[in-house]
Amino acid sequence: AQSVTQLGSHVSVSEGALVLLRCNYSSSVPPYLFWYVQYPNQGLQLLLKYTSAATLVKGINGFEAEFKKSETSFHLTKPSAHMSDAAEYFCAVSVPTNAGKSSFGDGNTLTVKP
Amino acid sequence: DAGVTQSPTHLIKTRGQQVTLRCSPKSGHDTVSWYQQALGQGPQFIFQYYEEEERQRGNFPDRFSGHQFPNYSSELNVNALLLGDSALYLCASSGQMNTEAFFGQGTRLTVV
Numbered sequence: 001a002q003s004v005t006q007l008g009s010h011v012s013v014s015e016g017a018l019v020l021l022r023c024n025y026s027s028s029v030p031p032y033l034f035w036y037v038q039y040p041n042q043g044l045q046l047l048l049k050y051t052s053a054a055t056l057v058k059g060i061n062g063f064e065a066e067f068k069k070s071e072t073s074f075h076l077t078k079p080s081a082h083m084s085d086a087a088e089y090f091c092a093v094s095v096p097t098n099a100g101k102s103s104f105g106d107g108n109t110l111t112v113k114p
Numbered sequence: 115d116a117g118v119t120q121s122p123t124h125l126i127k128t129r130g131q132q133v134t135l136r137c138s139p140k141s142g143h144d145t146v147s148w149y150q151q152a153l154g155q156g157p158q159f160i161f162q163y164y165e166e167e168e169r170q171r172g173n174f175p176d177r178f179s180g181h182q183f184p185n186y187s188s189e190l191n192v193n194a195l196l197l198g199d200s201a202l203y204l205c206a207s208s209g210q211m212n213t214e215a216f217f218g219q220g221t222r223l224t225v226v
Contacts, residue, residue, distance in 0.1 A: 032213060043118075043204060043219040044157070051213045090156050100147035100208040100215045101170055104156035 002027045002093040006105035014113045019063075019078040021108045023091035026072065031093045033074040034102065035065055038088040047089075050074060051096070061085070086112045116141075118207050118218035126224045127195050135190040135221045139207030145169075146188040147215060148180060149204040157204055163188050192223075200225045 003026045013019055025031060032051050036044040048059025055067040065076045074091060088109055092102040119138045127133050139146050145164045149157035159172040163182035182188045186207075192199055202222050206215035 034214065036217075041202075041222065044217040046214060049214055092156075094215075096213070098162075098170070099212045100145045100162050100206055101159055102157075102215065103159070104149075106156045107154075 002031060002095065002103045004091045004093050004103060004105040006091050006108055008108060009106065010109045010111065012111040012113060013081045015083055016080050019076070019081045019085065019110065021076040021089050021091075021110070023065075023074045023076065023105060024072050025074060025091075025093045027093055027095070029095055032096055032099070033065075033067060034092040034094070035059065035063070035074075035076045036090045036092065038090065038107075044090065047076070081110075081112045083112050083114065086110055118205055118216050120203075120205050120218040120221050122221060123219065124222045124224075126226060129195055129197060129225055131195050132191065132193045133195060133223060135192075135203050135205075135223070137188045137190070137205030137207075137218060139186050139188070139205075140216050143207035143209045143212070143216070144186050145208045145210075146182060146186065147206045147208070148188070148190045149206065150174070150199075151202040151204060151220070152198075153201070160190070195225045197225050199223065 005024045034049045035047040050067045058064045091105045094102040147162040148160040151157040161171040166182045177193045202220045204220045205218045208215040
């Protein structure tokens with residue numbers, strides 16, 4: 001079975017500050033890991049994914065995440081927050097044999113202060 | 115490529131009624147998964163269809179059922195609606211060679 005834990009449901013940063021959203025996973029097999037962003041009343045947009053290649057993954061909009069097996073973590077970072085980054089962020093885990101079935105965390109609401 | 119399309123975008127139903135939601139997968143994809151996202155929560159896996167059969171199911175009651183058609187499109191049916199069924203329902207499609215699923219914009223169901 002797979003699961004993810006996202007700590008700190010609400011995260012607030014100032015514009016230009018570092019964004020750090022934490023995700024820890026549990027998986028009985030080597031996992032695939034994902035970060036999605038969701039804007040109000042919209043679907044999920046993939047930010048980046050880890051699929052067992054490079055452990056440092058770069059995604060869209062300047063986001064990146066590092067897979068750390070020893071810490072079972074996949075934290076999302078962005079060096080400098082922009083007002084347009086304000087949204088809901090979800091971490092998810094799946095198994096390589098089934099891309100369609102993912103287990104999601106409860107999400108982080110990111111607020112960016114001017 | 116139109117991507118994953120879902121219909122309708124919004125609907126309102128009365129408690130006890132039945133509802134059908136529809137999903138057309140991304141071109142070339144043969145697997146459709148359905149998720150329920152309650153307000154303030156992450157998406158929860160309902161079930162997955164492949165080759166017109168339910169391949170996997172999450173922890174949802176039998177009131178939730180589905181179907182996949184030969185063209186890979188899919189329907190989600192919910193019977194005897196409860197107020198707690200109010201949520202955003204997301205459809206995701208994938209192919210056998212994909213490492214990720216592609217999500218539609220969702221259907222917002224409100225049960226009153």
